[in-house]
Amino acid sequence: MVALSDQLPVWAMSKIDDLAGVVFAGLSALVIEGVEDEDDLIRVMARTRDEPVPCPVCGTLTGRVHGYYRRTVADLPIGGRRVVVSVEGRRLLCPVWECGRQTFREQVPGLLERYQRRTRRLTGQLGAVVTELAGRAGARLSAVLAVAVSRSTALRLLMRLPLPPLRIPRVLGVDDFALKRRHRYATILTDAETGERIDVLPGRGADVLEAWLRFHPGVEIVCRDGSGAYGEAIRRALPDAVQVSDRWHLWANLCGKTLAEVRSHSACWATVNPARPAGVREQTTRERWQQIHDLLDKGVGLLECARRLNLSLNTVKRYARTRQPDALRRAPRYRPTLVDPYRDHLRERRATDPAVPVQQLFREIRELGYTGSLNLLYRYITQGRAEGERPITTPRRLARLLLTHPDRLRESDAQLVQELTAACPELTALARHVRDFAALLTPADGNDAKLTAWITTLRAADLPHLHGFANGLELDRAAVNAALTLPHHNGRTEGVNTRTKRIMRQMHGRAGFDLLRHRILLQ
Numbered sequence: 178m179v180a181l182s183d184q185l186p187v188w189a190m191s192k193i194d195d196l197a198g199v200v201f202a203g204l205s206a207l208v209i210e211g212v213e214d215e216d217d218l219i220r221v222m223a224r225t226r227d228e229p230v231p232c233p234v235c236g237t238l239t240g241r242v243h244g245y246y247r248r249t250v251a252d253l254p255i256g257g258r259r260v261v262v263s264v265e266g267r268r269l270l271c272p273v274w275e276c277g278r279q280t281f282r283e284q285v286p287g288l289l290e291r292y293q294r295r296t297r298r299l300t301g302q303l304g305a306v307v308t309e310l311a312g313r314a315g316a317r318l319s320a321v322l323a324v325a326v327s328r329s330t331a332l333r334l335l336m337r338l339p340l341p342p343l344r345i346p347r348v349l350g351v352d353d354f355a356l357k358r359r360h361r362y363a364t365i366l367t368d369a370e371t372g373e374r375i376d377v378l379p380g381r382g383a384d385v386l387e388a389w390l391r392f393h394p395g396v397e398i399v400c401r402d403g404s405g406a407y408g409e410a411i412r413r414a415l416p417d418a419v420q421v422s423d424r425w426h427l428w429a430n431l432c433g434k435t436l437a438e439v440r441s442h443s444a445c446w447a448t449v450n451p452a453r454p455a456g457v458r459e460q461t462t463r464e465r466w467q468q469i470h471d472l473l474d475k476g477v478g479l480l481e482c483a484r485r486l487n488l489s490l491n492t493v494k495r496y497a498r499t500r501q502p503d504a505l506r507r508a509p510r511y512r513p514t515l516v517d518p519y520r521d522h523l524r525e526r527r528a529t530d531p532a533v534p535v536q537q538l539f540r541e542i543r544e545l546g547y548t549g550s551l552n553l554l555y556r557y558i559t560q561g562r563a564e565g566e567r568p569i570t571t572p573r574r575l576a577r578l579l580l581t582h583p584d585r586l587r588e589s590d591a592q593l594v595q596e597l598t599a600a601c602p603e604l605t606a607l608a609r610h611v612r613d614f615a616a617l618l619t620p621a622d623g624n625d626a627k628l629t630a631w632i633t634t635l636r637a638a639d640l641p642h643l644h645g646f647a648n649g650l651e652l653d654r655a656a657v658n659a660a661l662t663l664p665h666h667n668g669r670t671e672g673v674n675t676r677t678k679r680i681m682r683q684m685h686g687r688a689g690f691d692l693l694r695h696r697i698l699l700q
Contacts, residue, residue: 204252204296206288207264219258224265225283232271234278241270243280250289252296254323262296264289299324300334307335308699311684311692332692340698344368345395346375350670351407353381354677356690363690365673365697369400372669377694383410390414400667402426403653422656423667424618430646431614436576437642438607443572444501445601466502469493515549516542516557523563570597579608582615606638617661624661676700 207223229240245265252260267283288296295303303324307315312328315335319326326334350369353362364386366375378385387410390396400421401407411420439446465486472482483493516523519542526533526541535558539551547554557563570593578586578594586594598604613631617624632647650657660666680696681688688696 204262204288206285207262217258219255219260221252221260221262223262225267225285230269230283232269232273232276232278233281235271235273235276237271237273237276239269239272241272242267243270244268246282248289250294250296251299251324253299253302257323259323303331303334304338307331308338308696311335311680311688311696314683335699336692336695338695338699340695341374343376343393344373345393346370346373347396348398348400348665349375349396350667351386351399351401352667352670352674353404354674356681356693365670365677367670367673369398369665369667369669372673374673374698374700377697379690382406383413386410387414398663398665400665400670401656402667403430403649405653408653408656419659419663420656421663421665421667422653422660423671424660425666425668425671427650427657427660428615428618430649431611431643432576432580434642434646435580435607435611436573438640439576439579439604440499440572441642442601442603446575446597446604463502466496466499469496473497514553514557515547516554519545519547520563523558527558527563579604579611580615583612603639607640607643610635610638610640610643620660620662620664622662625658628658628661673697673700 204221204223206226208226209221209223211222213220213222227240229238231238244267246268247263247265249261249263252262254260264285266285268280269283270280271278284291288298290297290300293300302322303315303319303326306318306322309315310318310331312332315331316326316328319331346368348369350367351364352367353364355361356363362381364378364381366378366389367373368375376389378389381404383406386407390410391414394415396415396418398419398421399407399411399415400423401411402423403426408420411418465488468486469482472485473479477485479493479497480490482488482497483490486493522542522545523538526538535551535555538558539547539554542554575594575597578590579598581590583591594608598608610631617627617631628650632650635643635647677693677697680700681693684693
């Protein structure tokens, strides 16, 4: 142990004092008497200032010293080395005889706290680390920062951090998230205008939200998804509040119904759908569809079909809902390869001589400028890419094209949509209704009246799946009207939910509800 003051001449001591004042600026509330170098540790010798302090009981100022005590606290590291502050404090006498506290230890507000072994600024730094990383990850990072703590200490630090004061927002965002999927859920409340976390409630039933709203009045607008439980809780607790349905969920529901309509009319538009030679997977799909529908026609139930065919119940349900096996086709996704420019040559050669060896084809396209390998050519031919004109169009892809803004479609995709919808009058009407509803999702005055006209026009079309979508809109019409006319939405709450899922993955499901709620509200 070497004191720095023993290694320097007297004329340099003033410079050292100035340097210590800069390096240890956070300790300005103390009087620094010396700094000692102990290899991997820097020890700062300090004492409290000779100033009167108030009694913690009666508040009377006193400077009468009864004795001294010494405490050691850790401070922010310097240069990757730990810093320990050895503080000499005073035990003072209270001059008021009636006070219940005759002597007390003075504290240093803003720097030291009672019973703490770290300075407040070091505790703040560790608090920022554990807020983001929690237990094990926070302990690993703190060791790199030369402030080693255990994972249990990291969690205790996290739970001691004060939560922000509860504030009742004007526009409240409500959404749920899964604590354990299909078993336990929770409800998160945010300020829909700023994204600030307000509270996290256990459960997602109507009673939980209703109790919170009754205990915290003042909310004027509530943004939510299509949950009937949340809607009922808001109506019971805040009958005068405006409920706003989330526009993203409205569009997501329309997307699902659009896909169902496209699948139901696949036998119509598939007549102009460019086909591809059936592969092993497509043949298996057709056989499985036929087996399931044969059993269903004989009166066999879904669960029994799943048992006989050794399939999951959800798979059997998906095949049972599909009226044509073509609706289950999936287009292969191929990346561009070096063989693509020579596909016409390969097609012509294999059409004239189906038994031509691949080695011969490889030599021919090498002469034409092919620079790829023989193995790549083998895979290209084996996958059937030499004969196929283009991949088939699946119902999912067609639905995606119908749901894309026409100005954002490539020319080839726009041409494909035009060809397929021209072969099916129902698809033509579907594309028109999708575009009209998409225009309503930009909030504007009068959109509620336009929605009424849209639903009336939709009723006359032969689109049963979209009729179900319209029925759902009518059941929650007031909230839907507010969504189409007011600028409020639940997007910020959905973003908080995304970060909540990151927190849950980070803790690998080992956190209880209290710890999870604490981290969510501190983010």
